[in-house]
Amino acid sequence: MPELPEVETTRRGIAPHIQQKIVTSVTVRNPNLRWPVPVSVFQLLAGSELIDVQRRGKYLLLKFAQGYAMLHLGMSGSLRIVKQGEPPNTHDHVDIAFVDGTVLRYHDPRRFGSLHWVEGDPLSHQLLAKLGPEPLSDAFNVDYIFAASRKRKQAVKPFIMDSHVVVGVGNIYATEALFSAGIRPTKPAGSVSRKAFELLVSDIKQVLANAITQGGTTLRDFVGGDGKPGYFKQQLKAYGRGGEPCVVCQKPLKEVRLGQRSTVYCTACQR
C-alpha cells in the first residue's frame, strides 16, 4: 500500500532484521509478477550476505556483493518479517530466508509489483536512470520544478505524479498536497505560478515527511506480521472525501477523474 512513506517505512522496518545476514534460500512460489522473476539467478544468492537495504523512489534495493535485488511493491505489495516455518498465505510470492531463521516475505495480491536482479550500479538501470529527484532532497526545490513545468500543458496533478518529474508522489499525497497548496489539480502545470510551486514543493515535503513519521508508528505492527498497513485516513483532508464538506470552507468537495485516477478538490479553495 505503498506510496513513498510506506516504502520508506518498510525499508526502515525490514533493514534491521535482515542486513548483514547470510541468505540460506530464496523461494519463489509465483514468478509471474509485473515482469517474470528470474528465479534461478535469485537461487544463486544462497550463501551471500545481504549488505544493506536502500531505496530509490518507490524501489527498494537489497544490496549484495554480486548485485542488487530491485523490488517494487506496486499497488498492493508488502514485505514482512516472519519466522522460518510459518506457512505462507495466498499471494505470498517470494521468501528470502536467512541463517538465523528470519524470513523476508513478499506478498502482493494484484502482482503489479516486481523483482529484478541488477548487476553493477542500480541507478543506471533503465527503470531508475531517468527518475526525477527524491521529494525530500534539496534537489527537489522551486527552481527545479518551476523550470521543469514551463511549457507543459499537462494538468499539474499528473505532472507531479510523474516519476520522471519527482519520485514518490502518489495519488493520495498529490491530492493532499494540492489541497494544502490551494492549487486546482486540473490546472496546466505550465501555468502554475512560481509562488504556487513554492507552496506546493513545501507542502509535498511536509505531507510526505509527516506520513513517514506516522508510518513509524505502524512500523512495529507491520514488521511484527500482525498489523494492518495503517493509513491515517482520519488525517486526509481531500483524498477519499468527494462530496463531503471542505474542511476550510464547507463547500462540498468535487471529485473528477484525471489520468484515470480519482481526484478530489475544492472549487473554492483551489484555483
Add this chain to the structure above:
DNA sequence: CAGCGCCCCTGCCCGC
C-alpha cells in the same frame, strides 16, 4: 518528445 489511454491482476463494495 509530450501527453494520453491501456493494461497488468485480485479483492471488495455497491446496486440490482
Add this chain to the structure above:
DNA sequence: TGCGGGCAGGGGCGCT
C-alpha cells in the same frame, strides 16, 4: 444471496 460493474495507494509501454 448472487452477480456484474466499477474502483483501488503504480507505472511502463505503445500509440498519436
